Amino acid sequence: MVGETAYDSISVDVDDGVATIEFHRPEVYNALNDTVMLDMLRAFDEIQLDRSVDVVVITGEGDDAFSAGADISEYAGTAEEHDPRQRDRQELFYEMYRKPFDCHAPVIAKINGYCVGGGLIFAMYCDMRISVDDAKFGVPVTDIGQIPTGNSTWRAIDLVGEAKAKELVYTAGMIEADEAERIGLVNHAVPRDTLDETVDEIVEAIRGTGRSAVKNSKRAINHAVDATDPQENREFEAEVWWDQFATDERQRLVDKFNEE
Template identity: 65%
Template sequence: MVSYDAYESITVDVADGVATIEFHRPEVYNALSTEVYLDLSRALSEIQLNRDIDVVVLTGEGEDAFSSGADIEQYAGPAEEHDPREKDRQRMAFEEVYKRIYEIHPVTIAKINGYCVGGGLVLASFCDLRVAVDDAKFGVPTTDIGQIPGGGSTYRMVQLVGEPKTKEIVYTAGLIDAAEAHDIGLVNRVVPREDLDDEVDGIVDAIQDTGRGAVKASKQAINHSANAPDLETAHEHESEIWWEQFATEERRRLVDEFNEG
């Protein structure tokens, strides 16, 4: 296992093509401060340069929370006490992290081990896959502090669960349990806590047992299609990626193996 350079609020360990990022603020339920986002930005930049990494797993330290969201102390006080330029830089840093998680070449998996709310849920929503323990709780309680969801979350949540459910979750500022999160398509799988590690490891193994380049290319195509304005645009981009992957040695090798088997 290789550990990337020391960070202030996260750890990054890489082994066998998997980068595991863990938030280390259990005393505040792994709240996402500006420092966490800066650490994440640097870590994701380093991972993006390593083409041997197939999967990134994000999780929180302990058993209480994946992340409780933004560090609310940063938003206290009247607006005139906050430097708008600093707030804008902070907002852009947050949005850049979400964008990188969504676009980075490895598959990203949110390993949700407890509360996943506010900014924590926003971060998880930009991952490719979400696996949660059966006692996890989810919500976007921003209206409770007189704010609206940010970071592109209003768009992303509508993509995942639809407009009516997004409005219900945001307007009521309540929490939903893991079973409901699974039912509405917010998470991919829900498992007992003792099975979380094995479940995520099984998904990682399944990904790495396929054509690794094909998975990365599929991610590009799916992400583009999810945000394309129409079918024709999506099809054109998909066709380009299809031919690029068709020309790879990986495709030739795997087809030969399949035919020989």
């Protein structure tokens, strides 16, 4: 069962179909190191096997940060010292970033503070991002002589557009939550004392609809995000539509609607 595995750097709690994952490295602003990466991969593998999970919420311990990104101490030294381990490590980081996107259930990043670098990349791969209004966002990799990784260039352009993605990366700048909301990087930026309530309302709204319909909608939307051929995407969407149409859930909810 999800949540029964012991983790070193995160916690996973499942209650009535909602899985909550929390980073537990507040002393380093919930920075992502190898231990976090491996824990998160295991957690999502468990969630993927549990179809009773309707929604996943990810947050960071404390009030300071969702995640400040990669643990930069793990990048010190020459390229020769890191090769080939760093190449393999980057592949594993990409697998971790992609897990929320590929998860069968909607995944919400509950952003309670700084959301920077790899932390922001991870949040970008979630389905939704709900943030406190005093959070800060950025991808300051050029400040340390690196470039974005984890296919984040594609994901950032998809979310905020080419020009804004280039500005964020080239300048290594930080933006406020209201700007992140304006450009579509986050869905909602809310006062800190309403963050829990806002996320809970979205979770309940999702769970108040057809469970299978939501998950199949995620399949269709995610395929459209990755698609390069509109006709192929149309065919996939039609296939998923029919899968959902054939469910008992669809028949039950249509009958309920017509009775009302």
